[in-house]
Amino acid sequence: MDSDSSPTSRPKVRCPQCGTLTVYSLSNPWRPFCSERCKSIDFGAWASESYRVPTKPDAADIDALEQELERSNLQNRGQPH
Numbered sequence: 793m794d795s796d797s798s799p800t801s802r803p804k805v806r807c808p809q810c811g812t813l814t815v816y817s818l819s820n821p822w823r824p825f826c827s828e829r830c831k832s833i834d835f836g837a838w839a840s841e842s843y844r845v846p847t848k849p850d851a852a853d854i855d856a857l858e859q860e861l862e863r864s865n866l867q868n869r870g871q872p873h
């Protein structure tokens with residue numbers, strides 16, 4: 793006898809961060825977390841614990857560097873006169 797077989801029942805997961813039961817659905821961008829906050833907390837802990845890199849250039853820095861390189865390349869190459 794299964795009394796808990798309503799067609800609208802959705803899979804629920806426990807938020808790994810705070811333990812709140814939250815509906816696991818594609819409409820929840822933070823799944824399996826319950827909220828953005830819990831997700832960022834968990835990610836922050838993960839990043840600082842496992843991947844402690846003292847001096848690592850930002851992706852933005854690398855981007856700027858590449859743009860700079862490209863610009864100087866163009867200047868050196870394309871001189872019509």
Ligand SMILES: [Zn+2]
Binds near residue numbers: 810825826
């Ligand atoms: Zn949570």
